[in-house]
Amino acid sequence: MxxxxxxxxxxxxxxxxxxxxxxxxxxxxxxxxxxxxxxxxxxxxxxxxxxxxxxxxxxxxxxxxxxxxxxxxxxxxxxxxxxHLELYAAALERLRDMGLVYPSFMSRGEIKAAVAAAEASGQAWPRDPDGTPLYPGRERDLSASEQEALIASGRPHAWRLDVAKAAGRLAEAIKWRETGAGPAGEAGLIAADPAAWGDVVLSRTDALSSYHLSVVVDDALQGITHVVRGRDLYHATSIHRLLQRLLDLPEPVYHHHRLxxxxxxxxxxxxxxxxxxxxxxxxxxxxxxxxxxxxxxx
The missing domain is CATH 3.40.50.620 (HUPs)
Structure with a gap:
C-alpha cells in the first residue's frame, strides 16, 4: 500500500x-x-x-x-x-496472507479465568503497558482446518496479530522518532517493544477493525506526517510501528503530549x-x- x-x-x-x-x-x-x-x-x-x-x-x-x-x-x-471498512479488511487480509494473524476464540470471561488460575498457582502473568493481562495465545498453533471448523461452527472470534512471528519477519529493529516525551521523559529515537502488548486484536466479529489497525491505515492514506496525541498512547506506538513496517506504510513523526x-x-x-x-x-x-x-x- x-x-x-x-x-x-x-x-x-x-x-x-x-x-x-x-x-x-x-x-x-x-x-x-x-x-x-x-x-x-x-x-x-x-x-x-x-x-x-x-x-x-x-x-x-x-x-x-x-x-x-x-x-x-x-x-x-x-x-x-x-x-472505509473495506480498506481495513484488505489490510487484515494482507496480514492473513502473510500468516501473521490467527483467530482467537476465548471470551473475556475465559481469559480472566485462565489468568486467575495461573496467578493462584503462583505464576506471574505478564501484562501489557496498560495493565491488562496478555492473551494466553492458546489457539496460535491450531491448524488451518481446526481454525476453519471453529469459525464454521459459529463461535465468536477475534483476529489477533502473532506479534512474535510478525516481529521476527523484520530484518531491523523497530524504532520511532519522538519529538514530545514519554512517561519518563523519553524523546529522540525510541526503540519499539511490540512484544509488551502480546497478540493484540486487529478485528472482532462485532467490530471489523481495531483501533491499532485502522489508525495506521488512515494515517497512511491521509498522508499524516506528524501524529500528535496524548501520552497515554505512547506505548501503543510500538504496535503501530510494527504494523506500518509489515504493511509497507510510511513512518510519521510522533509527538506525545502531557495529559x-x-x-x-x-x-x-x-x-x-x-x-x-x-x-x-x-x-x-x-x-x-x-x-x-x-x-x-x-
Whole structure:
C-alpha cells in the first residue's frame, strides 16, 4: 500500500463520537492545530467511529460544534472510519496472507479465568503497558482446518496479530522518532517493544477493525506526517510501528503530549461531564479562557 510523501506537514485530530469532548481533547486539538499552523501544514479532522454500538451522530455534531467554538478550522470533507471498512479488511487480509494473524476464540470471561488460575498457582502473568493481562495465545498453533471448523461452527472470534512471528519477519529493529516525551521523559529515537502488548486484536466479529489497525491505515492514506496525541498512547506506538513496517506504510513523526488529569489524578473521561468543553462553554467561559486553561494546566 505505497503512499507518496506529502508536499507539506499534515496533522490530524481524531476523536471518537462516543461522548462529549473534554478538556484533554481540547488540549490535543489545539496542539495539533497550532503545530500545523506554525509549520505551514494542514490540519485534518477524522471521526473514528468504528464502534457503531457506542458512536452516535449527536456526539459527532457536538465535536464539530466544540471545535468551531474553539476557533479551530479543518479541511473538508471529514474522514469517517465507518466509510472505509473495506480498506481495513484488505489490510487484515494482507496480514492473513502473510500468516501473521490467527483467530482467537476465548471470551473475556475465559481469559480472566485462565489468568486467575495461573496467578493462584503462583505464576506471574505478564501484562501489557496498560495493565491488562496478555492473551494466553492458546489457539496460535491450531491448524488451518481446526481454525476453519471453529469459525464454521459459529463461535465468536477475534483476529489477533502473532506479534512474535510478525516481529521476527523484520530484518531491523523497530524504532520511532519522538519529538514530545514519554512517561519518563523519553524523546529522540525510541526503540519499539511490540512484544509488551502480546497478540493484540486487529478485528472482532462485532467490530471489523481495531483501533491499532485502522489508525495506521488512515494515517497512511491521509498522508499524516506528524501524529500528535496524548501520552497515554505512547506505548501503543510500538504496535503501530510494527504494523506500518509489515504493511509497507510510511513512518510519521510522533509527538506525545502531557495529559490533563482530574482531581483524583487520573486522566479525564467522557463520562465526566463537568470537564467537558460544552460544560465550560455553558458556564459562560470564553474560548480564549479555555485555551489558556488547558495550555497552562499541570
Amino acid at each position: 505505497p503512499v507518496p510523501p506529502p508536499a507539506q506537514p499534515v496533522f490530524r485530530f481524531a476523536p471518537s463520537p462516543n461522548g462529549l469532548l473534554h478538556l484533554g481533547h481540547a488540549l490535543s486539538a489545539i496542539i495539533n492545530h497550532d503545530m500545523a499552523s506554525a509549520m505551514g501544514g494542514r490540519f485534518l479532522l477524522r471521526i473514528e467511529d468504528i464502534d457503531r454500538a457506542r458512536c452516535r451522530p449527536e456526539f459527532e455534531a457536538a465535536i464539530f460544534e466544540d471545535l468551531a467554538w474553539l476557533g479551530l478550522s479543518w479541511e473538508r470533507p471529514v474522514r469517517r472510519q465507518s466509510d 490533563i488529569l482530574g482531581a483524583d489524578g487520573t486522566k479525564l473521561s467522557k463520562s465526566n461531564g463537568d470537564t467537558g468543553i460544552a460544560a465550560f462553554r455553558a458556564a459562560g467561559r470564553s474560548a480564549s479562557d479555555l485555551r489558556a486553561t488547558v495550555l497552562n494546566a499541570t
